[in-house]
Amino acid sequence: MGKFDDLPETRRKGLEKMEEVYGFDMSDGEGDFFRYTADHLFADIWNRPGLSNRDRRLFLIGMLVGQRANDVLGIQVPAALKNGELDEDALRELVILACHYDGWPNGSRMNAVVEDAIGKAKRAAGS
Template sequence: MTDKFADLPEQRARGLRKMEQVYGFDMTDGDGDFFRYTADHLFADIWTRPGLTDRDRRLLLIGMLAGQGAADVLGIQIPAAHAAGELSDEALREIVVFLSHYAGWPQGARLNSVVEETIAKSRREKAGF
Protein backbone atom coordinates (compact mmCIF):
# COMPACT_ATOMS: atom_id res chain seq x y z
CA MET A 1 0.00 0.00 0.00
CA THR A 2 1.44 3.36 -0.96
CA ASP A 3 1.38 6.36 1.31
CA LYS A 4 -0.54 9.08 -0.54
CA PHE A 5 1.20 11.69 1.63
CA ALA A 6 4.76 10.40 1.02
CA ASP A 7 5.69 13.35 -1.21
CA LEU A 8 4.74 15.94 1.42
CA PRO A 9 6.96 17.30 4.19
CA GLU A 10 6.90 14.92 7.18
CA GLN A 11 5.01 17.27 9.50
CA ARG A 12 2.25 17.86 6.92
CA ALA A 13 2.03 14.15 6.13
CA ARG A 14 1.81 13.30 9.86
CA GLY A 15 -0.90 15.92 10.31
CA LEU A 16 -2.96 14.68 7.37
CA ARG A 17 -2.69 11.07 8.51
CA LYS A 18 -3.88 12.06 11.98
CA MET A 19 -6.72 14.14 10.51
CA GLU A 20 -7.89 11.09 8.57
CA GLN A 21 -7.74 8.98 11.72
CA VAL A 22 -9.59 11.54 13.85
CA TYR A 23 -12.22 12.54 11.28
CA GLY A 24 -12.69 9.11 9.76
CA PHE A 25 -12.62 10.26 6.15
CA ASP A 26 -10.03 10.87 3.42
CA MET A 27 -8.09 14.11 3.57
CA THR A 28 -6.23 15.99 0.90
CA ASP A 29 -3.60 18.66 1.27
CA GLY A 30 -4.83 22.23 1.39
CA ASP A 31 -3.65 25.79 1.02
CA GLY A 32 -3.48 28.81 3.26
CA ASP A 33 -2.44 29.58 6.80
CA PHE A 34 -5.60 28.20 8.41
CA PHE A 35 -5.09 24.80 6.80
CA ARG A 36 -1.37 24.89 7.61
CA TYR A 37 -2.03 25.52 11.32
CA THR A 38 -4.74 22.87 11.35
CA ALA A 39 -2.67 20.14 9.71
CA ASP A 40 0.87 21.00 10.78
CA HIS A 41 0.21 22.17 14.32
CA LEU A 42 -3.16 20.97 15.64
CA PHE A 43 -3.06 17.47 14.16
CA ALA A 44 0.67 16.81 13.64
CA ASP A 45 1.67 18.21 17.03
CA ILE A 46 -1.23 18.59 19.46
CA TRP A 47 -3.28 15.46 18.61
CA THR A 48 -0.11 13.32 18.70
CA ARG A 49 1.30 14.49 22.04
CA PRO A 50 1.74 11.88 24.76
CA GLY A 51 -0.33 12.01 27.94
CA LEU A 52 -3.85 11.68 26.54
CA THR A 53 -5.40 9.06 24.33
CA ASP A 54 -7.39 10.00 21.24
CA ARG A 55 -10.49 9.01 23.21
CA ASP A 56 -9.50 11.40 26.03
CA ARG A 57 -8.99 14.22 23.55
CA ARG A 58 -12.27 13.40 21.86
CA LEU A 59 -14.18 13.49 25.17
CA LEU A 60 -12.69 16.86 26.03
CA LEU A 61 -13.50 18.20 22.59
CA ILE A 62 -17.07 16.89 22.66
CA GLY A 63 -17.64 18.51 26.05
CA MET A 64 -16.27 21.83 24.89
CA LEU A 65 -18.23 21.73 21.61
CA ALA A 66 -21.45 20.85 23.42
CA GLY A 67 -20.91 23.79 25.77
CA GLN A 68 -20.49 26.09 22.79
CA GLY A 69 -23.45 24.66 20.92
CA ALA A 70 -21.23 23.70 17.99
CA ALA A 71 -23.56 21.06 16.55
CA ASP A 72 -21.88 21.32 13.14
CA VAL A 73 -18.51 20.16 14.48
CA LEU A 74 -20.19 17.66 16.82
CA GLY A 75 -21.71 16.24 13.64
CA ILE A 76 -18.17 15.37 12.57
CA GLN A 77 -16.67 14.34 15.92
CA ILE A 78 -19.49 12.14 17.27
CA PRO A 79 -19.79 9.90 14.19
CA ALA A 80 -15.99 9.67 13.89
CA ALA A 81 -15.62 8.65 17.56
CA HIS A 82 -18.41 6.10 17.18
CA ALA A 83 -17.00 4.64 13.95
CA ALA A 84 -13.52 4.42 15.47
CA GLY A 85 -14.90 2.42 18.39
CA GLU A 86 -13.85 5.09 20.88
CA LEU A 87 -17.41 5.68 22.11
CA SER A 88 -20.20 3.09 22.17
CA ASP A 89 -23.94 3.78 21.85
CA GLU A 90 -24.20 3.57 25.64
CA ALA A 91 -21.27 5.93 26.20
CA LEU A 92 -22.63 8.49 23.74
CA ARG A 93 -26.03 8.47 25.41
CA GLU A 94 -24.42 8.85 28.84
CA ILE A 95 -22.41 11.82 27.55
CA VAL A 96 -25.68 13.47 26.51
CA VAL A 97 -27.22 13.05 29.97
CA PHE A 98 -24.07 14.24 31.73
CA LEU A 99 -23.36 17.25 29.51
CA SER A 100 -26.99 18.37 29.47
CA HIS A 101 -26.64 19.14 33.16
CA TYR A 102 -23.54 21.26 32.65
CA ALA A 103 -23.99 22.74 29.17
CA GLY A 104 -27.74 23.28 29.49
CA TRP A 105 -30.74 21.42 28.22
CA PRO A 106 -30.94 23.14 24.80
CA GLN A 107 -27.29 22.26 24.10
CA GLY A 108 -27.94 18.74 25.37
CA ALA A 109 -30.95 18.42 23.06
CA ARG A 110 -28.79 19.35 20.05
CA LEU A 111 -26.11 16.90 21.18
CA ASN A 112 -28.75 14.21 21.65
CA SER A 113 -29.94 14.72 18.07
CA VAL A 114 -26.40 14.23 16.74
CA VAL A 115 -25.90 11.14 18.93
CA GLU A 116 -29.20 9.51 17.97
CA GLU A 117 -28.65 10.26 14.26
CA THR A 118 -25.18 8.70 14.53
CA ILE A 119 -26.50 5.56 16.24
CA ALA A 120 -29.39 5.19 13.78
CA LYS A 121 -27.12 5.63 10.76
CA SER A 122 -24.66 3.08 12.12
CA ARG A 123 -27.45 0.55 12.65
CA ARG A 124 -28.81 1.13 9.13
CA GLU A 125 -25.33 0.62 7.67
CA LYS A 126 -24.81 -2.58 9.67
CA ALA A 127 -28.19 -3.85 8.47
CA GLY A 128 -27.21 -3.11 4.87
CA PHE A 129 -29.55 -0.17 4.29
Protein backbone atom coordinates (compact mmCIF):
# COMPACT_ATOMS: atom_id res chain seq x y z
CA MET A 1 0.00 0.00 0.00
CA GLY A 2 1.40 3.42 -1.02
CA LYS A 3 1.50 6.45 1.19
CA PHE A 4 -1.11 8.28 -0.94
CA ASP A 5 -3.56 5.39 -1.35
CA ASP A 6 -6.08 6.88 1.08
CA LEU A 7 -6.43 10.04 -1.05
CA PRO A 8 -8.74 10.59 -4.02
CA GLU A 9 -7.29 9.28 -7.30
CA THR A 10 -6.54 12.71 -8.77
CA ARG A 11 -4.70 13.90 -5.66
CA ARG A 12 -2.74 10.64 -5.43
CA LYS A 13 -1.75 10.88 -9.08
CA GLY A 14 -0.71 14.53 -8.63
CA LEU A 15 1.38 13.93 -5.52
CA GLU A 16 3.10 10.92 -7.07
CA LYS A 17 4.00 12.98 -10.17
CA MET A 18 5.23 15.86 -7.97
CA GLU A 19 7.58 13.46 -6.18
CA GLU A 20 8.79 12.11 -9.52
CA VAL A 21 9.36 15.58 -10.99
CA TYR A 22 10.94 17.23 -7.95
CA GLY A 23 12.78 14.22 -6.58
CA PHE A 24 11.76 14.75 -2.97
CA ASP A 25 8.97 13.55 -0.67
CA MET A 26 5.66 15.34 -0.90
CA SER A 27 2.77 15.47 1.50
CA ASP A 28 -0.82 16.47 0.98
CA GLY A 29 -1.68 20.12 1.41
CA GLU A 30 -4.63 22.40 1.81
CA GLY A 31 -6.20 25.31 0.00
CA ASP A 32 -6.99 26.16 -3.58
CA PHE A 33 -3.39 26.89 -4.60
CA PHE A 34 -2.24 23.43 -3.51
CA ARG A 35 -5.33 21.82 -5.05
CA TYR A 36 -4.67 23.40 -8.45
CA THR A 37 -0.98 22.54 -8.23
CA ALA A 38 -1.46 18.87 -7.31
CA ASP A 39 -4.78 18.03 -8.95
CA HIS A 40 -4.47 20.03 -12.16
CA LEU A 41 -0.84 20.89 -12.91
CA PHE A 42 0.72 17.59 -11.84
CA ALA A 43 -2.13 15.06 -12.06
CA ASP A 44 -3.21 16.37 -15.45
CA ILE A 45 -0.70 18.60 -17.26
CA TRP A 46 2.56 16.83 -16.26
CA ASN A 47 0.93 13.46 -17.07
CA ARG A 48 -0.20 14.37 -20.59
CA PRO A 49 1.28 12.36 -23.46
CA GLY A 50 3.53 13.94 -26.05
CA LEU A 51 6.38 15.28 -23.92
CA SER A 52 8.72 13.55 -21.51
CA ASN A 53 9.47 14.99 -18.09
CA ARG A 54 12.83 16.08 -19.54
CA ASP A 55 11.12 17.90 -22.41
CA ARG A 56 8.79 19.69 -20.02
CA ARG A 57 11.69 20.53 -17.72
CA LEU A 58 13.79 22.02 -20.55
CA PHE A 59 10.90 24.17 -21.69
CA LEU A 60 10.13 25.23 -18.12
CA ILE A 61 13.76 26.13 -17.39
CA GLY A 62 13.82 28.26 -20.54
CA MET A 63 10.70 30.12 -19.48
CA LEU A 64 11.99 30.62 -15.95
CA VAL A 65 15.28 32.05 -17.19
CA GLY A 66 13.40 34.51 -19.40
CA GLN A 67 11.18 35.52 -16.48
CA ARG A 68 14.17 35.94 -14.14
CA ALA A 69 12.44 33.46 -11.83
CA ASN A 70 15.61 32.24 -10.12
CA ASP A 71 13.66 31.15 -7.05
CA VAL A 72 11.76 28.53 -9.06
CA LEU A 73 14.82 27.86 -11.22
CA GLY A 74 16.53 26.93 -7.95
CA ILE A 75 13.99 24.11 -7.62
CA GLN A 76 13.93 22.95 -11.24
CA VAL A 77 17.68 22.82 -11.93
CA PRO A 78 18.56 20.60 -8.93
CA ALA A 79 15.59 18.34 -9.70
CA ALA A 80 16.69 17.94 -13.34
CA LEU A 81 20.19 17.07 -12.14
CA LYS A 82 18.99 14.66 -9.46
CA ASN A 83 16.55 12.91 -11.82
CA GLY A 84 19.23 12.49 -14.49
CA GLU A 85 17.26 14.54 -17.01
CA LEU A 86 20.15 16.98 -17.46
CA ASP A 87 23.77 16.42 -16.49
CA GLU A 88 26.38 19.02 -15.54
CA ASP A 89 27.49 19.53 -19.14
CA ALA A 90 23.93 20.01 -20.40
CA LEU A 91 23.12 22.50 -17.64
CA ARG A 92 26.26 24.48 -18.42
CA GLU A 93 25.33 24.49 -22.12
CA LEU A 94 21.93 25.93 -21.20
CA VAL A 95 23.74 28.73 -19.36
CA ILE A 96 25.77 29.60 -22.46
CA LEU A 97 22.64 29.56 -24.60
CA ALA A 98 20.79 31.74 -22.08
CA CYS A 99 23.65 34.25 -22.02
CA HIS A 100 23.42 34.72 -25.77
CA TYR A 101 19.66 34.70 -26.18
CA ASP A 102 18.52 36.34 -22.95
CA GLY A 103 21.50 38.52 -22.08
CA TRP A 104 24.70 38.02 -20.20
CA PRO A 105 23.47 39.32 -16.81
CA ASN A 106 20.54 36.92 -16.78
CA GLY A 107 22.66 34.03 -18.02
CA SER A 108 25.11 34.83 -15.22
CA ARG A 109 22.30 34.59 -12.68
CA MET A 110 21.33 31.22 -14.15
CA ASN A 111 24.98 30.15 -13.97
CA ALA A 112 24.98 30.84 -10.23
CA VAL A 113 21.90 28.60 -9.81
CA VAL A 114 23.43 25.86 -11.96
CA GLU A 115 26.82 25.89 -10.24
CA ASP A 116 25.17 25.93 -6.81
CA ALA A 117 23.08 22.88 -7.76
CA ILE A 118 26.13 21.06 -9.17
CA GLY A 119 28.17 21.84 -6.05
CA LYS A 120 25.43 20.63 -3.71
CA ALA A 121 24.96 17.44 -5.75
CA LYS A 122 28.70 16.71 -5.62
CA ARG A 123 28.83 17.33 -1.87
CA ALA A 124 25.81 15.08 -1.32
CA ALA A 125 27.38 12.33 -3.44
CA GLY A 126 30.60 12.60 -1.43
CA SER A 127 28.93 12.18 1.96
